[in-house]
Amino acid sequence: GAGVSQSPSNKVTEKGKDVELRCDPISGHTALYWYRQSLGQGLEFLIYFQGNSAPDKSGLPSDRFSAERTGGSVSTLTIQRTQQEDSAVYLCASSRGQGGAGELFFGEGSRLTVL
């Protein structure tokens, strides 16, 4: 695709349910980042993939959060037993470079609302 694609664009779920968010990066981009942005807040780093591996998962807020990337392309972010504080826009970005040394391309985000 021409840009970073995220789905769903909007997700409303009930507290306690699991959700899965998907990111399809630009073809050939080895670096993939997940961030979240709560209402009125700045960007919060979640996880960074270089290829299929995630050097550091310490940005994930709790063990309810997990992410994987297969084939060096599509990534999924899974939130188990969602809580109201998980409500945010989840953003994905990709780049050619590694460690932040490449132009970033952001998706439009997945807006998650936990009731």
Added chain:
Amino acid sequence: KNEVEQSPQNLTAQEGEFITINCSYSVGISALHWLQQHPGGGIVSLFMLSSGKKKHGRLIATINIQEKHSSLHITASHPRDSAVYICAVAYSGGGADGLTFGKGTHLIIQP
């Protein structure tokens, strides 16, 4: 941990004014990014730089590696420049967490 400080946090200016947004960081970096986010919109990369100066249209970004400081300038500002401008840095060590973000500068350009 590398901290990224942006100033000002909020800025309101009149159309046509020259705008400067500042970003300071605390340790060596391999790259610095300037990003733009319009209200309710997505995030767009404006610049990525590791030294010197870059220009694109009315936007200019500079970085001083010795002083660990970068500035984003907007010349002949226009209401459509109203957005949040975010500075992000990548550690020299190729940090495992990719990028560290500043909290953003909320810019409003009044007609």
